[in-house]
Amino acid sequence: MTKFKYINVPLGDRSYDIIIGSQLLNKAGDLIKSVIRSKNVIIVTDTNVAPLYLSKLTSSLQIAGVDVEKIILPSGEQTKSISHFENLTDKILAMKVDRTVALIALGGGVIGDLTGFAAASILRGIDFIQVPTTLLSQVDSSVGGKTGINTRYGKNLIGAFYQPRLVLADVDVLDSLPKREILAGYAEVAKYGLISDKNFFSWLEKFGQKLCAGNKEYLRAAVFMSCKTKAEIITKDETEQNLRALLNLGHTFGHALETETGYSGKLLHGESISIGICLAFDLSFLLGLCSKSDVERTRKHFVLIGLPTNLSDIVNIKWNTIKLLNHMQSDKKTENGKVNFILAKGIGESFIARNINMKDVHIVIEQAIQQL
Numbered sequence: 001m002t003k004f005k006y007i008n009v010p011l012g013d014r015s016y017d018i019i020i021g022s023q024l025l026n027k028a029g030d031l032i033k034s035v036i037r038s039k040n041v042i043i044v045t046d047t048n049v050a051p052l053y054l055s056k057l058t059s060s061l062q063i064a065g066v067d068v069e070k071i072i073l074p075s076g077e078q079t080k081s082i083s084h085f086e087n088l089t090d091k092i093l094a095m096k097v098d099r100t101v102a103l104i105a106l107g108g109g110v111i112g113d114l115t116g117f118a119a120a121s122i123l124r125g126i127d128f129i130q131v132p133t134t135l136l137s138q139v140d141s142s143v144g145g146k147t148g149i150n151t152r153y154g155k156n157l158i159g160a161f162y163q164p165r166l167v168l169a170d171v172d173v174l175d176s177l178p179k180r181e182i183l184a185g186y187a188e189v190a191k192y193g194l195i196s197d198k199n200f201f202s203w204l205e206k207f208g209q210k211l212c213a214g215n216k217e218y219l220r221a222a223v224f225m226s227c228k229t230k231a232e233i234i235t236k237d238e239t240e241q242n243l244r245a246l247l248n249l250g251h252t253f254g255h256a257l258e259t260e261t262g263y264s265g266k267l268l269h270g271e272s273i274s275i276g277i278c279l280a281f282d283l284s285f286l287l288g289l290c291s292k293s294d295v296e297r298t299r300k301h302f303v304l305i306g307l308p309t310n311l312s313d314i315v316n317i318k319w320n321t322i323k324l325l326n327h328m329q330s331d332k333k334t335e336n337g338k339v340n341f342i343l344a345k346g347i348g349e350s351f352i353a354r355n356i357n358m359k360d361v362h363i364v365i366e367q368a369i370q371q372l
Helices: 024-033 050-063 082-093 109-124 135-141 171-176 179-196 198-212 216-236 243-248 251-260 269-286 292-305 321-329 358-370
Strands: 005-009 016-021 040-046 067-073 102-107 127-132 146-151 154-161 166-170 341-344 350-353
Touching: 005 216, 016 024, 016 216, 024 050, 024 127, 024 166, 024 171, 040 050, 040 109, 050 067, 050 102, 050 171, 067 082, 082 109, 082 146, 102 109, 109 127, 109 135, 109 146, 109 154, 127 135, 135 171, 135 179, 135 216, 154 251, 166 171, 166 216, 171 216, 179 198, 179 216, 179 243, 179 269, 179 292, 179 350, 198 216, 198 292, 216 243, 243 341, 243 350, 251 269, 251 321, 251 341, 269 292, 269 341, 269 358, 321 358
Parallel strands: 016 166, 040 067, 040 102, 102 127, 127 166
Antiparallel strands: 005 016, 146 154, 341 350
16 A cells, blocks of 8 residues: 555644655545545636646546536636636636635646635635645645736736645656756755755755656655645745745745746746745845855755756746846735845845845846846
8 A cells, every 4th residue: 555645734624735756646535535625626726737637627526426418628827817717717617616615736836726716715715635746746836825916017916825635645646747847947956955954954955866867766755845845835834924924945045937937838937936046045145144155055946956047048048137127026025115135145045134125136137137
């Protein structure tokens, strides 16, 4: 019998388990049945994932005696939009659902975020389960209850904190991912080491390449360690009043890059975070917070893995410093007109930096653009 690893996220009546392992989809029916309030579920997935895993998940649920409806959406970051949110909620409401129905998000971060926001909104809140199918969603977006959609003004600016009832992370589904998607997810894995666990980052320096090559032992370990770290932070700060903001290392820069590229395939989320983390370390060094060796060590590791670390790594984009700064000003982490950054005093020593002079940020971006 396959052994699974369990992580509990203790949030009172919003508590739930994260279950990590192989062949989880085969057991999904019984595991999901144990946490839902009725035998009715709606699986929300996309055109990339549906041909691969929808049938397997549906079969597992039906064997467990659960009635299944299905909604298949277009794949891609642009599905995280107001129009697709309206389309999804219309389809769900047309099914005459009541508050005992549960949504199942089968897909990556786009499907998870969109489905979670729909669950938070429909009938003022129905249950949902996360079945993440990308490395990035398994280690980050499926855990913690951040749901939402993008707007023309920035990423994730409309949404809600709304916890899932269960997260099932089957590492076997990662076998179908293109290498680029695995690497993009790895950026979020490395983030956990960089914010608070230098030993984990050292472990990644040793085994990261094997992990990215699909080694299941290291994948399971990385997903477990990432989720464990995130669960500990969420337990202390569920709605990002303070500590949880550390999870945004690289995101203030990264979200600006994504906004500028129109959430397109030119730049995946994890790739933007990889570059964003490097820029955050550049800014930390400029401010005298961390050593040059920490900056170089971080960038060297991402290069070794195969992740972009400079703006020049994204081809056919004409970067503009003022535009990027304006995107940052619209970021949801802005407070009282001030942009908050997560900076570092060293590997595993990140902190929340407020009242940063944007002239210094301007210098860092200009230096990055000049390297083109």
